[in-house]
Amino acid sequence: MTSRAVLALNAGSSSLKVALFHDERCRVRGTIERINEAPHLVLDGATTPSDALPRLTGTGHTAVIAPLLDWLEAQFGDVPLSAVGHRVVHGGRHHAAPCLLEPAVVDELRELIPLAPLHQPPALALIDALHAHWPTLPQVACFDTAFHRSQPWLNQCFALPRRLTEEGILRYGFHGLSYAHAVRQLPELIGERHRGRVIIAHLGHGCSLCALEDGQSQATTMGFTALDGLMMGRRAGNLDPGVILYLLQQKGWRADEIEHLLYHDSGLYGVSGLSDDMRDLLASDAPAAAEAVALFVRRVVREIGGLVALLGGLDALIFTAGIGEHAAPIRQAVCHDLAWLGIKLDDAANARHAPRLDRGDGPAIGIVAADEEAEIRRSTLACLPASPAAPA
Numbered sequence: 001m002t003s004r005a006v007l008a009l010n011a012g013s014s015s016l017k018v019a020l021f022h023d024e025r026c027r028v029r030g031t032i033e034r035i036n037e038a039p040h041l042v043l044d045g046a047t048t049p050s051d052a053l054p055r056l057t058g059t060g061h062t063a064v065i066a067p068l069l070d071w072l073e074a075q076f077g078d079v080p081l082s083a084v085g086h087r088v089v090h091g092g093r094h095h096a097a098p099c100l101l102e103p104a105v106v107d108e109l110r111e112l113i114p115l116a117p118l119h120q121p122p123a124l125a126l127i128d129a130l131h132a133h134w135p136t137l138p139q140v141a142c143f144d145t146a147f148h149r150s151q152p153w154l155n156q157c158f159a160l161p162r163r164l165t166e167e168g169i170l171r172y173g174f175h176g177l178s179y180a181h182a183v184r185q186l187p188e189l190i191g192e193r194h195r196g197r198v199i200i201a202h203l204g205h206g207c208s209l210c211a212l213e214d215g216q217s218q219a220t221t222m223g224f225t226a227l228d229g230l231m232m233g234r235r236a237g238n239l240d241p242g243v244i245l246y247l248l249q250q251k252g253w254r255a256d257e258i259e260h261l262l263y264h265d266s267g268l269y270g271v272s273g274l275s276d277d278m279r280d281l282l283a284s285d286a287p288a289a290a291e292a293v294a295l296f297v298r299r300v301v302r303e304i305g306g307l308v309a310l311l312g313g314l315d316a317l318i319f320t321a322g323i324g325e326h327a328a329p330i331r332q333a334v335c336h337d338l339a340w341l342g343i344k345l346d347d348a349a350n351a352r353h354a355p356r357l358d359r360g361d362g363p364a365i366g367i368v369a370a371d372e373e374a375e376i377r378r379s380t381l382a383c384l385p386a387s388p389a390a391p392a
């Protein structure tokens with residue numbers, strides 16, 4: 001079989017995650033953190049001297065990509081790239097599967113920028129930059145929204161006039177690459193229960209929940225945009241739309257000020273007044289930090305209650321992403337408040353972040369390490385023409 005290598009790029013609002021896969025092996029993986037302020041590449045599982053890393057002088061995704069590609073070529077020039085795969089947060093109504101990035105698709109994705117203003121522009125900037133760098137290399141879009149196209153129609157609808165629903169004002173849902181990856185890990189982690197009623201809690205900088213049956217998305221907390229649902233690092237989540245009308249009409253806020261409030265100034269950061277990072281809040285003894293953490297937990301518990309009602313019960317609760325994987329006190333508080341569901345957390349297993357956290361009876365509880373890049377690799381390869389058969 002021909003050898004295949006994929007560069008996976010995951011453009012986040014404040015970071016760029018990168019992984020280079022060669023066949024089954026991951027050759028290098030890392031995150032460019034604080035991309036809009038002071039970008040620096042942190043490689044997974046390695047303490048690399050800074051002079052061996054790319055020198056990132058400009059800020060933003062467009063500025064870091066050229067030095068990153070030069071560095072990758074210098075370090076891994078022996079890896080014959082077959083394609084680049086991108087996480088594209090919004091695929092709208094028409095993309096239920098990954099696809100090759102033809103010019104018409106890129107134009108269509110540009111139209112979705114208002115629906116994902118933090119994520120869609122950096123992904124599109126990377127697609128343009130990669131095309132300029134390697135004009136003939138196939139590029140594939142892997143959509144966060146695609147995983148949720150399986151939701152029953154009622155769970156995709158807002159109670160709005162039909163004409164708006166028909167226009168595509170729907171609950172799309174996000175974090176689909178993370179959920180798809182988690183679902184693949186479930187048979188090994190929870191056995192036959194993977195076919196049952198499962199809730200996955202993706203708690204990272206952005207946060208959402210997904211209710212699944214037989215591995216298919218049934219409902220999710222994010223909606224038309226990634227603003228809905230849970231409280232997040234800098235996003236409020238679920239909010240009475242009357243608050244927005246009040247700010248517009250009574251307080252004279254402009255639309256761009258409201259956008260900033262919703263995407264940047266709310267959530268853990270807004271409530272604590274300190275930080276958008278759960279680590280800082282858990283380490284702080286400021287009352288406002290404790291309140292932000294308590295509200296975060298309260299919102300998770302309340303939304304899980306709603307999803308359990310839709311599923312008609314719960315067979316497993318799975319945590320993933322930065323907070324879900326690493327913040328034992330958050331998992332503990334959520335599980336404590338869900339004791340009425342028969343959830344019983346093994347505190348020792350929770351403290352050591354073990355894969356299985358339940359005490360053997362009641363719903364299974366587990367942790368899956370998020371790996372959107374592995375899902376990007378898999379989806380990207382699936383979009384490429386099959387390898388020519390090896391000569392006999």
Ligand SMILES: Nc1ncnc2c1ncn2[C@@H]1O[C@H](COP(=O)(O)OP(=O)(O)O)[C@@H](O)[C@H]1O
Nearest residue numbers: 012204205206276277278279321322323326327
């Ligand atoms: N050890 C930890 N304890 C508590 N929270 C953590 C820990 N490690 C990471 N986090 C949280 O995870 C968040 C980032 O999660 P991640 O899934 O990497 O987000 P994203 O991909 O959206 O940038 C951080 O903002 C931080 O709040």
Ligand SMILES: CC(=O)OP(=O)(O)O
Nearest residue numbers: 012174175205206226
């Ligand atoms: C969709 C979304 O919120 O993504 P992230 O968690 O990467 O910000």
Ligand SMILES: [Mg+2]
Nearest residue numbers: 012204205206
């Ligand atoms: Mg993320």
